[in-house]
Amino acid sequence: MTHNPVFLAVDVPRLETAIDLVQKVSGHIGGLKLGLEFFCAHGHHGVHEMAKIGLPIFLDLKLHDIPNTVAAAMQSIHVLEPAIVTVHASGGRAMMEDAKAAAGENTKVVGVTVLTSFDDKDLSGVGIDHSPYEQAMRLAELSKASGLDGIVCSGHEVGAIHKQWKDGFFVVPGLRPAKGKAGDQKRTVTPREARDAGASVLVIGRPISRAENPLAAARSIEATL
Numbered sequence: 001m002t003h004n005p006v007f008l009a010v011d012v013p014r015l016e017t018a019i020d021l022v023q024k025v026s027g028h029i030g031g032l033k034l035g036l037e038f039f040c041a042h043g044h045h046g047v048h049e050m051a052k053i054g055l056p057i058f059l060d061l062k063l064h065d066i067p068n069t070v071a072a073a074m075q076s077i078h079v080l081e082p083a084i085v086t087v088h089a090s091g092g093r094a095m096m097e098d099a100k101a102a103a104g105e106n107t108k109v110v111g112v113t114v115l116t117s118f119d120d121k122d123l124s125g126v127g128i129d130h131s132p133y134e135q136a137m138r139l140a141e142l143s144k145a146s147g148l149d150g151i152v153c154s155g156h157e158v159g160a161i162h163k164q165w166k167d168g169f170f171v172v173p174g175l176r177p178a179k180g181k182a183g184d185q186k187r188t189v190t191p192r193e194a195r196d197a198g199a200s201v202l203v204i205g206r207p208i209s210r211a212e213n214p215l216a217a218a219r220s221i222e223a224t225l
């Protein structure tokens, strides 16, 4: 992993726009996060193109299916050599164990606990009557027991999870600079707060990609870290 913990969420529809955006800010970020929007539009070709920029690639596919299917999907992305891949921790122990076993040696597999766009009400809407904090703690424990490298959680939980999983790898999205627009994110903290609480990777998208001046935005976030 590089020094700068910021992975830019490249959630833009056109490949040319994505390359242009990343080239503008590449000196001020540590990696690229390519998610469902990017992968569904551009597939392996798109990932190869982005890898040419030379930054580590976090392939955020949030896999969640039966163990056999998830393991096969992991094998299909071996060739892309991602530094990090996500699976949903709620997919359960067998799925996570098989995902980790099928991943490449240099790929960290991390379990998404509770999406940062969820609050108590959203969780109870899907039948889970715990707080996001309790549910994230429970799924972090399950991810660890399943042999994953770490988890994805919000900045509200990362400090407590870090205390219980000292050598875990913690990816924190839902980050907003002070006074930044939350949008659909509900459990937000600033990049600095997440880092101080023990985040290994800071995932930041719209505060940079939708800024009037993405380079200035990336620089000012970097300056706070």
Ligand SMILES: O=C(O)c1cc(=O)[nH]c(=O)n1[C@@H]1O[C@H](COP(=O)(O)O)[C@@H](O)[C@H]1O
Residues within 6 Å of the ligand: 009, 011, 035, 060, 086, 112, 114, 115, 116, 117, 152, 153, 173, 174, 175, 185, 203, 204, 205, 206, 207
């Ligand atoms: O796995 C993720 O990266 C992820 C998990 C989560 O709980 N919340 C979350 O926002 N993300 C991703 O992090 C990025 C956040 O983007 P912004 O809200 O624009 O900074 C998006 O690409 C999301 O897909």
